[in-house]
Amino acid sequence: MDEIKVWRVENAKSKVAYVLMSDGVAFSFTPEEGFVFTAPDFYVERLILRLKTCYGVFHPVINEI
Numbered sequence: 861m862d863e864i865k866v867w868r869v870e871n872a873k874s875k876v877a878y879v880l881m882s883d884g885v886a887f888s889f890t891p892e893e894g895f896v897f898t899a900p901d902f903y904v905e906r907l908i909l910r911l912k913t914c915y916g917v918f919h920p921v922i923n924e925i
Contacts, residue, residue, distance in 0.1 A: 862900035869895040870921035875911060896925065 869876045873895050880887050880897055887897035899907075904922055911917040 864898050866925040868923050872917040875915045
């Protein structure tokens with residue numbers, strides 16, 4: 861079973877928010893931490909692939925906190 865981790869979105873925030881809402885994944889935004897959500901590694905890998913192929917994000921940057 862994959863461990864749930866905390867991730868920070870660095871770019872393409874509106875497109876990432878749209879996909880997360882479509883998938884039912886909770887996320888938050890604070891000025892200190894920025895745009896943050898929790899998910900396992902495999903979800904983030906698929907999310908990055910979807911952003912590139914379906915939403916035209918050239919280089920999505922999503923880092924583990």
